[in-house]
Amino acid sequence: MKKILSLLILSLIILTGCSSTKHLDSDAPVDQRVADLLSMMTLEEKLGQMTQINTADLLDDIDIADYYLGSLLSGGGVGPSTDDPADWADYYDNFQNYALSTRLGIPLIYGVDAVHGHNNVYGATIFPHNIGLGATRDADLVEEIAHITAIEVAGTGMDWTFAPCVAVPQNELWGRTYEGFGEDPVLVNELGKAAIRGYQGGSLSAPDTILATAKHYVADGGTMGGKDQGNAVIDETELRETHLPPYVGAIEENVGSIMASFNSWNGDKLHGHKYLMTDLLRGELEFEGFIVSDWAGIKQLKGNYDQQIVTAINAGIDMVMCPADYIPFLDSITDSVNEGLIPMERIDEAVGKILKAKFQLGLFEAPLTDRSFTSLIGSDEHREVAREAVRKSLVLLKNEDSILPLDKNLEKILVSGVNANNLGAQCGGWTLSWQGERGNDLTIGTPILEAIEQAVSGNSEVIYSMSGKKSDGTEDVAIVVIGEQAYAEGKGDRKTLNLPPDTLETITKIKENGTKIVTVLISGRPMIINDVLELSDAFIAAWLPGTEGQGVTDVLFGDYAPTGKLPHTWPASMDQIPLDMNSDHGDEALFPYGFGLTY
Numbered sequence: 283m284k285k286i287l288s289l290l291i292l293s294l295i296i297l298t299g300c301s302s303t304k305h306l307d308s309d310a311p312v313d314q315r316v317a318d319l320l321s322m323m324t325l326e327e328k329l330g331q332m333t334q335i336n337t338a339d340l341l342d343d344i345d346i347a348d349y350y351l352g353s354l355l356s357g358g359g360v361g362p363s364t365d366d367p368a369d370w371a372d373y374y375d376n377f378q379n380y381a382l383s384t385r386l387g388i389p390l391i392y393g394v395d396a397v398h399g400h401n402n403v404y405g406a407t408i409f410p411h412n413i414g415l416g417a418t419r420d421a422d423l424v425e426e427i428a429h430i431t432a433i434e435v436a437g438t439g440m441d442w443t444f445a446p447c448v449a450v451p452q453n454e455l456w457g458r459t460y461e462g463f464g465e466d467p468v469l470v471n472e473l474g475k476a477a478i479r480g481y482q483g484g485s486l487s488a489p490d491t492i493l494a495t496a497k498h499y500v501a502d503g504g505t506m507g508g509k510d511q512g513n514a515v516i517d518e519t520e521l522r523e524t525h526l527p528p529y530v531g532a533i534e535e536n537v538g539s540i541m542a543s544f545n546s547w548n549g550d551k552l553h554g555h556k557y558l559m560t561d562l563l564r565g566e567l568e569f570e571g572f573i574v575s576d577w578a579g580i581k582q583l584k585g586n587y588d589q590q591i592v593t594a595i596n597a598g599i600d601m602v603m604c605p606a607d608y609i610p611f612l613d614s615i616t617d618s619v620n621e622g623l624i625p626m627e628r629i630d631e632a633v634g635k636i637l638k639a640k641f642q643l644g645l646f647e648a649p650l651t652d653r654s655f656t657s658l659i660g661s662d663e664h665r666e667v668a669r670e671a672v673r674k675s676l677v678l679l680k681n682e683d684s685i686l687p688l689d690k691n692l693e694k695i696l697v698s699g700v701n702a703n704n705l706g707a708q709c710g711g712w713t714l715s716w717q718g719e720r721g722n723d724l725t726i727g728t729p730i731l732e733a734i735e736q737a738v739s740g741n742s743e744v745i746y747s748m749s750g751k752k753s754d755g756t757e758d759v760a761i762v763v764i765g766e767q768a769y770a771e772g773k774g775d776r777k778t779l780n781l782p783p784d785t786l787e788t789i790t791k792i793k794e795n796g797t798k799i800v801t802v803l804i805s806g807r808p809m810i811i812n813d814v815l816e817l818s819d820a821f822i823a824a825w826l827p828g829t830e831g832q833g834v835t836d837v838l839f840g841d842y843a844p845t846g847k848l849p850h851t852w853p854a855s856m857d858q859i860p861l862d863m864n865s866d867h868g869d870e871a872l873f874p875y876g877f878g879l880t881y
Contacts, residue, residue, distance in 0.1 A: 331637065334352070334574065347384050353392065353636075355394060371653060375651055389645040398410065398710075413850070418675050419847055426480060428446070430480075432490055433655050434655070436490060437655035443481060445494065446477035454861075455776050455859065460806030461712075482535070494539070495537070496532035498541055500529060553599065574601040575602050580594040587614060672828065677878045679822065681819075698792065703746065704720060727828070738839070754795060763804060786817075854870060858870060
C-alpha cells in the first residue's frame with residue numbers, strides 16, 4: 283500500500299511538471315528531503331502549511347486542497363457524527379485524501395488533545411489526569427500510558443497530540459492544575475520526558491508513534507492568583523528555575539513540537555515574545571521542532587489582526603492554530619510577506635520545520651490510517667494498564683484504627699456521595715467534550731459504585747444513597763465519594779477550594795448514626811477538607827482517575843496497598859494559598875509534599 287501511494291504521488295508530480303523526486307526517497311536524509319520539497323513550493327503552498335484549522339470550522343472540505351492546508355485538529359470534542367473508532371479513521375482519511383490530491387501531495391498533520399488517553403473518542407481508554415500520574419512517581423508507567431495513547435490515536439489516523447502538559451502549577455486555584463504532574467519541576471521534568479518517550483518512541487516513523495507537544499510555553503502555572511491565561515509576574519531566575527526545566531528535558535527527548543502559552547510574562551504575551559521563543563528556546567536551548575500557537579492565541583496580541591500575525595510569526599510561531607478564520611489569515615499573511623513585513627527566510631524556516639516533522643512521522647510513505655490499531659482502542663489490555671495507574675495514583679491521607687483495607691465479606695456497605703456513581707466526574711475535563719460531562723453515559727467505563735459491587739463477595743449487601751439518607755447505623759461501613767465536578771480551562775478557575783456545604787451535611791448525617799466512614803475525594807487539586815477529614819475514619823485522594831474505577835476498589839479492599847505520594851503540598855486553609863514545599867507556610871500545611879500512608 284505504501285509503495286502504491288508513493289507511486290501515485292510521484293506520477294502526480296511528474297504530470298504537473300515537477301521533475302525532482304528526492305523528497306519522496308525515504309532513504310534520503312530528512313534535511314535533503316525538506317530542502318528539495320521546499321524548493322518546489324510556491325508562497326501559497328508554504329503559507330498553507332503554516333495554517334491549522336479546526337475541522338468544524340472548515341467551510342468546505344475541498345478547501346484543504348484549494349488552500350494547501352497543512353494541518354487540521356479536532357478541538358473541544360469535534361469529530362465525526364458518530365463516535366465509533368472506525369468512523370474516526372474514515373473521518374481522518376477523507377481529509378487526508380484532499381491533501382494528497384494537491385500538486386505536491388503534501389500530507390496533513392492532524393492534532394488532537396489526547397491528554398489522558400484518546401479522550402475525544404467514545405470507548406477509548408481514559409487514564410488518570412496528570413496530577414494523579416504525578417502521585418504514582420512511576421516514570422515507566424507514564425511512558426507506557428503515553429505509548430498506549432499513541433496506539434489508540436494512531437488507530438483513528440491522527441498523528442499528533444497536544445501533550446504532555448509540563449506546566450508547574452504554583453497555585454491550586456488554577457483550573458488547569460490537574461493537567462500538570464505536580465508542583466515540583468524535578469518531578470514534572472522526569473514524567474514529562476517519560477510521556478514524550480511514550481508518544482514518540484524510538485523512531486517517529488514507527489506506526490505506533492505520534493508527535494508530542496510540550497505545553498504551554500512558558501510559566502502558565504505561575505500566573506498571579508492562579509488565573510488562567512493570566513500574567514506570571516516573576517523574574518527570569520524564577521522562570522528558569524521553576525518553569526523552564528521541563529522544556530529543557532523535553533528538548534533532550536527531541537520533542538517534535540512546543541505550544542506557545544496564552545499567558546503573559548511580566549505583561550508581555552507569550553505568543554509574541556521573541557526573546558522566549560527565538561532567543562531562548564531556539565537559540566540557547568537549541569529546540570529543533572516547530573512552535574504551534576494555541577487556539578486563536580495570536581489574537582490576544584496588541585494591534586489589529588494584520589499586526590498580530592506579523593508579530594507572532596516574527597517572534598517564532600511556525601504554525602498558527604487559527605482555528606476558524608483561515609481565509610482572512612492566509613490573505614493577511616500573504617500580504618505581509620509580499621510587503622516585506624515577514625521575511626521570506628522566516629517563512630522557509632517555519633515551513634521547513636513543519637515538513638521535517640511530517641517526513642520524520644513517515645506521512646509521505648503512510649499517510650492514511652493504519653487500521654490494524656483501530657480494534658485496539660479501549661482494549662482490555664489497555665484498560666488493565668489504566669487500572670494499574672489508578673491504584674498507584676491513590677494517596678491515603680488517613681487510616682484511623684487501620685479501617686482499611688476493607689473486608690470483601692462485610693455484610694452491609696453504604697455507598698454515598700455525589701461522585702460515587704458519576705463516571706463523568708471520575709474522568710474530569712477533556713473527556714469527550716472540552717469541559718467534560720456528568721453522569722455515566724459519556725463513554726465506556728466503570729463508576730466507583732459499580733466497582734464496589736464487583737469487588738465484594740456475593741453475600742455482601744451494597745446500598746447506594748447519594749445523599750446518605752438511607753444510612754440507619756446498621757451498615758458496617760460507608761464509602762462516601764465526594765469532590766469536584768468536571769471542568770477544564772477557564773471555567774475551572776476558583777476563588778476558594780472549599781467543598782460544597784452538602785458534602786459535610788452528608789458525612790455528618792452518616793457519622794451521627796455511628797457508622798465508620800471511608801471518604802474518597804475526586805478532584806483536580808487539593809481541596810480544603812479539614813472538617814470532612816475529621817469526621818472520616820479513612821481518607822483517600824483519588825484525583826481524576828478516569829474510566830477504570832476498579833483501580834479504586836483494588837486499594838479499598840486490599841488487593842493492593844496504596845503507594846501514591848502527594849504531588850502537591852496540601853493546604854490547611856485558604857489563607858495559605860498559594861502554597862508549595864518552599865512557601866513560608868509550608869510547615870503549616872495539612873499534609874506536606876510527598877506525603878502518603880500505606881497498609
